[in-house]
Amino acid sequence: MRDFYGTALANGLMLGTALYPSPAILKDAFERSGASVATVSLRRESGQDRAGQDFWQLIRALDVHLLPNTAGCHSVKEAVTTAHMAREVFDTKWIKLEVIGEEDLLQPDVFGLVEAARILTEDGFQVFPYTTEDLVVAERLLHAGCEVLMPWGAPIGSGLGLNNIFGLRAMRAHFPDVPLVIDAGLGLPSQAAAAMELGFDAVLLNTAVAKAGDPAAMAAAFATAVNAGQLAQAADPMEPRDMAAPSTPVIGKAFLI
Amino acid sequence: MKLLLNGAPINAQVTTLADLLVAEGFGGAKVATAVNGTFVPAPERADYALSAGDAVEVLAPMQGG
Numbered sequence: 259m260r261d262f263y264g265t266a267l268a269n270g271l272m273l274g275t276a277l278y279p280s281p282a283i284l285k286d287a288f289e290r291s292g293a294s295v296a297t298v299s300l301r302r303e304s305g306q307d308r309a310g311q312d313f314w315q316l317i318r319a320l321d322v323h324l325l326p327n328t329a330g331c332h333s334v335k336e337a338v339t340t341a342h343m344a345r346e347v348f349d350t351k352w353i354k355l356e357v358i359g360e361e362d363l364l365q366p367d368v369f370g371l372v373e374a375a376r377i378l379t380e381d382g383f384q385v386f387p388y389t390t391e392d393l394v395v396a397e398r399l400l401h402a403g404c405e406v407l408m409p410w411g412a413p414i415g416s417g418l419g420l421n422n423i424f425g426l427r428a429m430r431a432h433f434p435d436v437p438l439v440i441d442a443g444l445g446l447p448s449q450a451a452a453a454m455e456l457g458f459d460a461v462l463l464n465t466a467v468a469k470a471g472d473p474a475a476m477a478a479a480f481a482t483a484v485n486a487g488q489l490a491q492a493a494d495p496m497e498p499r500d501m502a503a504p505s506t507p508v509i510g511k512a513f514l515i
Numbered sequence: 516m517k518l519l520l521n522g523a524p525i526n527a528q529v530t531t532l533a534d535l536l537v538a539e540g541f542g543g544a545k546v547a548t549a550v551n552g553t554f555v556p557a558p559e560r561a562d563y564a565l566s567a568g569d570a571v572e573v574l575a576p577m578q579g580g
Contacts, residue, residue: 274579275579276579276580277578277580278578298576298577298579299579299580300575300576300577300579301577302521302572302574302575303541303544303546303575305540305573306540308540308544309575309577310544310545310546310574310576310577311544311545311575311576313575313576313577313578314575314576317576327579327580339549339552339553342547342554343547343548343549346547346554346557347545347547347575348576414580465580
């Protein structure tokens with residue numbers, strides 16, 4: 259697996275921390291998943307409840323790499339400001355950069371994304387851009403200073419899996435040395451395994467685990483799938499073919515007609 | 516002084532951003548701050564003088580995907 263800005267991860271599973279039925283289930287899901295990265299966010303804090311402080315204690319105890327996001331940001335300025343606030347709070351240069359351009363599909367505004375990525379990398383951030391499988395945009399992001407790309411599998415929270423296998427395979431082939439993460443859209447472990455089999459370095463998911471009937475069990479299933487896909491990719495899968503090829507030797511077959 | 520704190524109007528008798536955080540219950544909390552859409556790093560809060568009408572955002576770690 260390729261490094262992420264010089265950091266080698268124990269595995270290719272990045273897990274979100276939102277939408278779980280309870281903090282205890284979140285903790286259980288992370289333990290069962292063995293995820294190496296947790297995505298987190300920033301939201302308004304109440305001086306009375308101070309709910310964010312409890313969450314901070316919880317995620318610190320997970321002992322994983324933290325990847326703060328700029329979720330919900332629709333402009334470059336908003337995303338850049340949020341990134342600065344996240345860097346201070348979470349004490350990391352990593353930022354999952356989201357600049358959302360469209361509400362129905364939560365599709366990234368790739369123009370704003372490239373601009374924000376440039377501003378942030380010049381300011382010392384290590385940007386993980388939430389993008390599409392568009393190769394031209396990917397190239398621009400790399401020129402802007404990104405050393406990781408995170409194309410969507412499908413719209414956030416949709417569970418549709420890998421919507422454009424061709425595009426993702428092309429991206430993998432076009433950028434053989436760039437760490438690539440499928441970010442968003444996964445609904446089933448088989449889709450995570452497929453992403454890893456394509457040669458992606460990691461998958462990032464949240465809803466598929468948090469909204470499962472048993473989040474901790476689903477987290478374990480995703481961990482197994484990511485591991486299986488990674489092993490399979492490393493094992494150099496056979497080439498598919500259109501016609502059958504017998505696996506049992508024909509030579510030595512008895513003459514029984 | 517009338518301010519907006521996380522979008523809600525408040526009336527606070529404070530001078531600086533650091534004072535506001537203490538007065539509003541954020542003392543010692545893990546938070547990041549912005550005033551009028553601009554990030555204010557923690558080391559600058561004590562010297563950051565607030566003005567009437569300022570919009571202050573106080574953000575904390577939260578669940579995210």
